[in-house]
Amino acid sequence: MPVTDRYPRLARHVAARFNPDEVFGLHLTLGAIALVVTMALFGLLASDVVSGAPITVLDEHLAQWFNRHAHEDWIPLMFGVTHLNHPVGLMVMSALFVAYLRRRGAHDWMAAVVLAVPGGMLLNVLLKYTFQRARPGFDEPLVQLATYSFPSGHTSGATLFYGVLAAYLVMQWRGAAARALVLLGAAVMVALVAYSRVYLGAHYLSDVLAGVAVGCAWLAICITGISTLRRRRAAQAGRTPGEMSDQDRSHH
Template sequence: MKPSARSRLFRFIEARLTPGGEFGLHLTAGVALLVAAVALFGEVAEDMAELDGLAAFDRHVSDWMHGHAREPYTSLMLLLTHMHSVAGMAVLVSLLALYFWRRRARYWLLALLLTVPGGMLLNVLLKHVYRRARPVFEEPLLALPTYSFPSGHTAAAALFYGLLAAYVVMTARRWRVRALAVAGAAAMVALVAVSRIYLGVHYPTDTLAAALESCGWMAVCITGCSTLRRRREARSLKGET
């Protein structure tokens, strides 16, 4: 490699890793998360289609959880699943949007409105692409006529709590608060995923694929809004000089 080409490559890498750059570290991290999420989603989808890998255990896990269903766990799982239905998510998103509006966090508000509704629409599209039938039981706890892969409730939870955790990580000063936000978001997504498997309306790979799908879409939305904010800030600074 010629010295000039090597120098340009080093400058390019340095620019991609600069924390405050317009197209710096935030964009690099967002693209890396997107690529990883898409690749892993593809692996899970392939396993699901071929009933191989993780999908080979789908039916066993679903049967085991359905066979051990009992109160008060069933009522708790129903509460969790209803909280993260379309109506429940509309309430949660509205409350967080109001908070962002009052805090004048315009770019986070934009990211929220792109992330959750857009991600839920993407989930519906993916359901019709893969058309996987839901688990079937003789005495179902819950029955739904729509497709199974990926899980819409899990996707919605991952989008909402993931964005909320990202906001806390970016704005909180104490690392303990940041760690608690990430752990809490992961726990909520896991609980919603378990509730869907427990109630017999999804396989484990449905929920895993939903979480990966949401990570990829969230990376696009948050990175896009962050880039827009940084570009406008850079332009305003140039205008002042």
């Protein structure tokens, strides 16, 4: 006897979790998977940092290598990237994005941005004070910061801002090429911010990797939560998620 016949309720439950039209369907399953994977990665990095695992040796070697080989032509560019994506800069860009969304009447996405970016930055500060990791030390540092190092706030903030921006654009644009370009652009921006922080000696490699991981985890919570609320309202109004998306696009 097939498993689906022996356990019909379980089969229906599993099928619903992978149904893109269900309120608690595929989007929630993918969000949960993303959350588990990214939090597991962050937990692994945090454990390695606390225990002094081999990655901390790699951290130190890379930090010293970049400090010795930093080229004077690249330093201004790296400072430009890191200053643009300072938490203040990201908050300004987020405020402009929220203003745009307000003009378009995209209130759910406004909530997603507010929850993701400022909320994720606050979470990052709490994690810094939890782990209290000192920043890289050099004889001739390019930057000197008194705050803690793990995880990287710039990298986490960039992951949150460019991540939620990419998610919004992906939902608005139907073309596969356009969506792929948006995701690639967001990934490049996050990678560039992470690289600038290591290049300037502000963070170790594990700091920026942890920043990406915790940013992705918080982003998964925010976007999945907002999406679920939107789908519930659509279901109560007698619309399918597909009809909801089409109607939302008509406002933009």
